[in-house]
Amino acid sequence: MARRKPRTLRIALASTLLVAASVGLVFLSAYLLRLDREIRERFAGARWALPAQVYAAPMEIYTGLELSPTELVHELNRLGYREDPHLAGPGSFVPSRSQIDIHVREFAFWDGPQPAQTLAVRFGGERIASIARIGDGAPVDIFRLDPMLIGSISPSHGEDRVLVRIDEVPQLLIDGLVAVEDRQFYSHFGVSPRAILRAMLANLRAGRVVQGGSTITQQLVKNFFLNNRQTWARKINEAFMALLIERHYDKDEILEAYLNEVHLGQDGSRAVHGFGLGARFYFNKPLAELEPQEIALLVGLIKGPSFYNPRRHAERALARRNLVLEVFLADGLIDEAAYRRALAQPLGVDGGRSGGAERYPAFVDLVKRQLRGQYDEADLTNEGLRIFTTLNPRVQEALERRIVEGLAEIERTRKIKPQTLQAAGVITSADGGEVLALVAGREVRFAGFNRALDAQRPIGSLVKPFVYLTALERPGEFNLYSILPDEPIELRLPHGALWAPRNYDRQLHGPQPLYRALAQSYNLPTVYTGLRVGAEQVLRTIRRAGYEGDAQALPSLFLGAIGMSPLQVAQIYGTLAAGGFQAPLSAIREVQTKDGEPLSRYPIAVRQTLPDGPVYLIGWGMQRVVSEGTGRGVYAALPGHAIVAGKTGTTDDYRDSWFAGFSADRVAVIWVGRDDNQPTGLSGASGALPIWARVMRDIGVRNFDPIPPASVELLRVDRLTGLLADGGCSDTLEIPFMAGWGPQEWAPCAYGGEQSAPLRWLREIFGD
Template sequence: MASTKRRRSKASQAKRRYRWLKFLFLLALVGALALAGYMAYLDVQLRERLDSRQYQLPARVYARPLVLREGMVMHPDELASEFAALNYREQKTLSEPGSWSQEGMNYRVWRRDFIHSDAREPAALVSFRLRNDEISNLRDGDGQRIAEFRLDAANIGSLLGGGDDRNPVRFSDIPPLVANTLIAVEDQDFPNHFGISPRGIARAMVANVQAGRLVQGGSTITQQLVKNIFFDHKPSLQRKINEALMAVLMEIHYDKGYILQEYINEVWLGQQGARGIYGFGLASEFYFQQPLDTLEPHQVALLVGLAKGASYYNPWRHPERALQRRNTVLELMQEQGLINQAEFDLYTAKPLGVVKGGVTAQNPYPAFTERLLEELRPYYSYEELRTAGLRIYTSLAPSLQKLAEEAISNGVQQLEKDRGIKTNTLQAATVLMDNHSGNVLAMVGDRDPDYPGFNRALEARRQVGSLIKPAVFLTALERPEEYNLATLIDDAPVRIEEADGDVWMPQNFDKLAHGQVPLYVALAKSYNLATAHLGLDLGLQNVRQTIRRLGVETSLPRVPAMLLGAVEMTPFEVASMYQTIANGGETVEPRTLLAVSDADGERVQNFRRRAHRGVDAVPAYLLRWGLEQAMREGTGRRSAKRLPSSVAFAGKTGTTNNNRDSWFAGFSPEITAVVWLGRDDNERTRLTGSTGALPIWTEIMRKLPHEHGPVEPPRGVEFKSVNARGEYMDPDYCRGGYEIPFSYETRLQPAPECQGRDRWRWFRNLFGNGRSQAAPREQMTPGWGVDPSEQQLREQRRSQMQEQLRGDDAEEFGIDRGYEEEPVELPRNPSIESDSGGAPVEEAQPIGPALEDQWP
């Protein structure tokens, strides 16, 4: 009986075990099916994400590369600024690319490898001598003489980037030292595990128990990649499970090389404001301003060390922590045989060597970048610039940009202090442009150059005052039969009754009328009355057309006040106008954009120089000469003591009513620069053009290298001596006079005191030695289509002016109608006086269509 019960009990237990086993099996089966289904779901998510994965890469912007040339003029300070922009390190003995050395006036430079728009140039050495601001003895690394040597271009930021920024690299381009160091530090079992590493987890647990705190993680590189791509960094059990499952799936579908490549491109290695620095490719540029494949072991060690915690080991904020972490990585590199003992000792003794923080800010030059975006807009969509990783090559000259920024910031503060102007009320802008190419070399749109707000260089439309006057004088000089630099202009009161009943009666700054003055003196001294008389005689429409031919496209009022500056322009537009004068009458379209390529430096689109001749070279040269006199003897003479007299500077001040705006626009043979000062509320500044803008312009120009000597006149110009009445003083008959350039088409009246007979004149003329012989008509610079009979109509035009102003085409602009200029006295020039006692003269094909609707 008992045995029967025992048998029944055993049978019952067996049934219960069977039922439990069956239940567990079914549960395991359901769990396995559920897990398989969940893993299938994760697998779909993983593969869809990775197979369609594309990095969003903002366009990278590069400055123009500095090209060193034999005989090139350059200041040592300018050269040092270029090296600083490139983040080159000064060393006594060059040890790596991106460094330079100086011994006396001898320089050696080790250029970095760089992909230019036209070619990739490898790292290379160059040496040269810089003496008296001129480069000589330019030699390559083998000591062979070379004509020129191009440095790499400074990375000056990126365009329209989002929060994440990276510079991806392919697995084939990853230096072995980077890959092996990363594996040695982060995941030594990486070549062998299948996504998770039990041995790594166990090793981490032991280390954490021994330390009594969390000091080591057990995640593999694959798990970290999954976490970076799919999950946030908040710790949770669910995330860890999903991370492990997806790591296994990733190992099934992708090889180790791909996984390591993606990790190297995905890991977060730093932060700059709202910009995240992701991947070793960008981090290499961000911290060292070097490509990844040029890093030395100690630099690789720092980047690998930052993967543990880029914020905690920030080398700028916590340099001691970063140094300790780097040396720990170097120790692991030695243990793994990646470096030997001697290299370990060498590299642990080196400093961190990171460049200054913020050197690759997304937009360090906001004024320049705004213009660059305008030029890019017809060719590239907003999305392309934000995500396609384009390489954009620009015209910005880092040394000139730095100089302009410092001159504006320091100059504005100094003027407020010296002139008793309320602090932080004065604003400023400047534009520097290459005369021949039209390249915008520098631009500042705020007294705080880094401020990305209102860009006054491009957007501040202010009345230009006397800056418009050269167009009036140019209109006259284009009529050589009627006007020349010595023509006497009437500086007498002007009264014009306008259509609205107002009376326009401009005045000179000194409230005086100076009578008959030579044209060039009226320009140099910026006489309002003489300019108004001249402009009215020429006709408003003719002056308007001249302004257009100088490249100005802004609205031009049809009122007499236009002649004295009642025209609103931006500093950028003024620079373009004066560049035309500086370039001998050839208008070159200003540009910041030189070339664009894809992320690999291929498929390059070049943007060519665009130019047209708006003004003939002869009158342009005569106007330039007049503006040179303004610098030497006129309204710009305040700068004479600070600028080299051997350089042909030319320029013009501008001051508007009640001293609201202070302008100076001028140029050397190579560079045009415009400076504007004013207040955003348009209140009075108490500054004239010569007391406000001119000192800042002078500070910029005096620090730049310039070509010395006079500007060579074009064919069709001759110099002749004239007296105070503008009469020709033939050196065969009399002495004295003032030598002035004239067009060959100008026929001067001889001075009466110089007339006489020379019985040998026929002999000299016979052999072509006559001093006043003009070139044959067909060889002369062409005329400008002016009918000589128009001279007879000048008075008629002038009398018709009031009727014209009352006509249907007269426009009312509500603008100030009088302009002032700085009172200065020109020195008397005794050599101008004639023997007869005449009065002295006072001194691209687009890659794609325009995509306007894609821009915000």
């Protein structure tokens, strides 16, 4: 009996092990089934959250366009076009003094696709003389450059990518990626035993996980499902999932997923994923146009996007790129000549991050806000929508440059501590309310507080045109030459306080014509006028111009005690620029699905909310602000023949400096101040105005010279009396009046005056 015990124990132990193995197999099977279901669910259908892609307005090029060769080359460089004497492919150009040949990229615009084509653009001075197709010489009336990708609307976890199909990927990238990251990719079944053994030996020697030995499939699993923690459990999980992926998907599908998922860097708060966005983020060009050295850098970044960041660690990145190029050469992917050419090239990384998601964060913020009233968050961050916007990169560039340079210059000349001042600016079209440019602060790439949209600052004297506009809507009481008192005013407010406004210069100037009170921005005549017409009516006028805030109808409104953002100011001034026609400001032209199907169009919606006659009169008065009043410094920057209209704005204790105005085609608003609301010592004329004027010069605005509406007549008056004048008067002014409401009597100096009866008789016989 004693001899049977060991055998019994062995049988019991074997049974226990068999049961344990069976149980383990059941748990392993259940675990693998769960992993398998998770993998298939994630890889089926939409595998990624695809951010909405946001595009700037494309540049339209046509015969007769005022554009110099230098300006066109600048635009091509901005879009990532490269000089190539052979025009070998889309995205290349050949410049000369009077002609630029361009291989234009294809692009699916909202109104139809434009194919890739090679064009010769000929210049006559600073203007395009002709456009013709290279090859057959056929004339081309107009074409568009592909629009700049200016940003995206990413999900909360901050991933961003531009999805690419494997057939859109350069073969050198595919072959080079396999050569550097996973030589056995096309032969293994998800894991590489040889690589695992090599990594295991290294890890045992180190006593911890120091080497991965991961295949491309395992890297995809790690990026797509797991985290970066180097633990045995995670590595085992990774291996199982890699095996399951290889069971369900072929090699091209796995590689395509990897090409779109791999992490290649960080753009502010957004992670740059995939080679599609990597090409734009680092080189500002589509993936298909990358050259060997650029492909090598992207492949090299996989090993450590932060460690080899070419913008921060250029030498390190260059060494890594060159090492990858050696692999390309050794594997026969490039020949010796191509290797030498690539090795001689600089990193070539775009310094301004032109392709990154944070290129124009303040403008993209406006786009998001206008979209979120119509689309769910999930649609904007997951469905790959294509958003075509109104942003004009040339206007945006000018606004950014002038704000950054202007603030530094003001601080230097005024001996203000550097980086103390802030600014915001908005430029819109005058006729359709399209937002062309928007800057939220001097750090133009910083996606922080959006001063252009959210800074509610008192607008000061920017409100005065609306006070006087309200008065001019009563032609029986007011016209541009109505004499207004410039006298002290004391007013007891409802809460009991005494309000005693003063002029900006603390002086009294005597009776003033209305237009001059506006031009010189005198406070007391403005308050007098406002009290005559009523605060409720003034606020109603501002609302008809497009203001939607909750300001109160108090007397302090007449001097600008109403908070607005620069965008809100652009809205109400845009209505003045458009002759009383209000168009809600919009940053969006069209929204499409990722496949190019239209979802929403944003046509211009214009309605007349202010009468054209009084608006014409106030526009004339605002021209006088610039020509002879507080805004006359504009012409220190603008050419002398330019005609614009505008208004300075300064708030109490010089806390806010404003200038708002317009030409025939552009409305621009600039605010300068401090975030802590401390005084700056700057008036509207000394702070915001120089920036405004230089921007308007840079963008080449058209003269503001509107045709008087039928309700307006132009009359010549004597400046001394405000009565009708003719050649007998030496100091006259042609001034608009509402028809039938101008002066009816002749000034004494006129041929028709009371002191010139013989001349009046001759006038009646022979006319003027």
